[in-house]
Amino acid sequence: MSHLQQAATERILVLDGAMGTMIQRHKLSEEEFRGVEFADCSMPQRGNNDLLVITQPAVIQGIHKAFLDAGADILETNTFNANRISMADYGMEDQVRAINQAAVKVARDAIASLGADARPRFVAGAIGPTNKTLSLSPDVNNPGYRAVTFDQMVEVYGEQAEALFDAGVDALLVETVFDTLNCKAALFAIDALFEKKGKRLPLMVSGTITDASGRTLSGQTTEAFWNSISHADLFSVGLNCALGAPQMRPFIEELSRVAWTRISCYPNAGLPNEFGEYDETPEGMAAVLEEWLKLGWVNIIGGCCGTTPEHIKAIAQKAAQFAPRQVPIVA
Numbered sequence: 001m002s003h004l005q006q007a008a009t010e011r012i013l014v015l016d017g018a019m020g021t022m023i024q025r026h027k028l029s030e031e032e033f034r035g036v037e038f039a040d041c042s043m044p045q046r047g048n049n050d051l052l053v054i055t056q057p058a059v060i061q062g063i064h065k066a067f068l069d070a071g072a073d074i075l076e077t078n079t080f081n082a083n084r085i086s087m088a089d090y091g092m093e094d095q096v097r098a099i100n101q102a103a104v105k106v107a108r109d110a111i112a113s114l115g116a117d118a119r120p121r122f123v124a125g126a127i128g129p130t131n132k133t134l135s136l137s138p139d140v141n142n143p144g145y146r147a148v149t150f151d152q153m154v155e156v157y158g159e160q161a162e163a164l165f166d167a168g169v170d171a172l173l174v175e176t177v178f179d180t181l182n183c184k185a186a187l188f189a190i191d192a193l194f195e196k197k198g199k200r201l202p203l204m205v206s207g208t209i210t211d212a213s214g215r216t217l218s219g220q221t222t223e224a225f226w227n228s229i230s231h232a233d234l235f236s237v238g239l240n241c242a243l244g245a246p247q248m249r250p251f252i253e254e255l256s257r258v259a260w261t262r263i264s265c266y267p268n269a270g271l272p273n274e275f276g277e278y279d280e281t282p283e284g285m286a287a288v289l290e291e292w293l294k295l296g297w298v299n300i301i302g303g304c305c306g307t308t309p310e311h312i313k314a315i316a317q318k319a320a321q322f323a324p325r326q327v328p329i330v331a
Contacts (some may be wrong), residue, residue: 003233004170004202005121007073008299012319015074015124015266015302016067017312019060021278024050027282043091050082051092053102060103063112070309071316072302073121075110076102076173080128083160085148089131097163100125104167124173124204125164128185134181137220150185158189162224164191165193171202176219176241178208187232200250202235204300206264207244208252222251223258230259234243238264240302244271245288251298260328265292269306278306286314293322306322 013165033045035055048323053060058229060078064311067075072249081087114121132148139145161172172190172246183205194200207225210217211235216225224239237259239251243266267289270280285303292298300318303311 002202003120004074004169007120007122007322008235012293012298012322012324013073013300014071014200014312014316014319015300016064016072016301017070017082017307017309018269018304018305019063019076019078020049021306021308022063022066023052023059024125028052028056028059032056041091045090045092048090048092050079050087050099051090051095053078053099054095055108057102057106060106061110061113064107064112066240066309067312068110068114068121069270070313071320074124074171074302075107075121076126076175077107077164077169079103079126079160079164080176081131083128083130084156085130085132086128100160100163101167101297104164104169108168115256122170123168124171125161125167125169126158126209127164127172127174129176129178129182130156132173132182133179133218135179150181153182153185154189154192157186158193161186161190161193165197165201168200171204171235173204173206173329175204175206176208176209176331177205177225180207180216180218180220180225183207183229187229190229191232200233203233204236204238205229205234206238206240206266209248210242212247214251220255226259228253234261236262236300236323238266238298238300240264240266244268245285249269249288249292252292253295255323256297262273262327263297263325264300264302265298265300266288266304266307268304269274269308269311272306280306280311282308282311282314285311286318289315290318294320296323296325299324
């Protein structure tokens with residue numbers, strides 16, 4: 001049993017909050033995104049948040065440290081878009097391995113700054129959905145067209161997962177899944193990686209329910225999403241992004257009912273307002289999540305878009321008062 005698995009038996013684990021939200025607070029310029037390392041890059045880099053682990057590591061480490069100080073047990077690496085498909089938007093395909101490995105080091109350095117006597121904290125290698133979809137056509141006039149193949153997606157996910165694995169993450173997190181077929185490609189790639197390395201890491205998956213319809217973008221209900229990935233040896237399954245905690249409630253309840261592994265959730269800080277900002281207060285968000293904790297629905301809890309260290313602190317204080325959900329024993 002890994003240290004992460006042991007910790008999950010003892011308490012509700014707290015994930016960190018919104019890296020993108022915190023990066024936006026720094027109002028970094030194009031030159032700061034480029035840094036000295038990519039000063040002569042031919043394509044604009046502002047908005048390439050993942051690159052900052054190389055060009056502005058102190059900024060990212062500071063954000064990690066703020067979430068740790070707030071009570072986070074698990075840091076997600078700043079690698080949501082650190083795959084060859086997404087990096088093509090910035091001409092940075094050849095930096096995928098370097099970005100992922102630098103991101104793990106920055107997170108590890110943040111944990112090390114707490115001192116040897118601090119309770120164990122963990123690094124989850126964040127693997128986002130890419131900006132392509134295997135289930136849907138990007139061309140409304142050609143429904144059968146796909147911009148990427150399953151095999152190509154497997155290769156892309158495999159490259160990122162191996163970089164994170166080699167850098168020493170405690171777990172891999174396939175998150176913000178809007179297309180289950182994308183997720184299946186990631187799971188296939190990761191399983192092959194584990195076979196190659198002769199070692200398995202805890203594997204976390206988190207899907208995204210896009211709206212009140214209760215379905216992913218590719219059309220699956222929460223239960224259907226679980227059924228599609230339940231064959232995998234998962235450390236946890238959960239939901240994140242798109243919805244605030246009140247809107248996510250029925251779907252977390254459903255997932256807790258049907259899934260025979262640990263349940264995670266990290267909602268947005270409410271729904272975005274007319275300016276694209278998130279208004280849910282730390283106290284308001286924590287109060288909603290407290291009900292889920294009382295009902296024994298979750299094992300891992302945190303925040304997505306709009307959540308700050310203040311949100312995570314309020315959530316962590318609630319989580320400390322309750323026992324984790326009992327994982328069902330499947331005969």
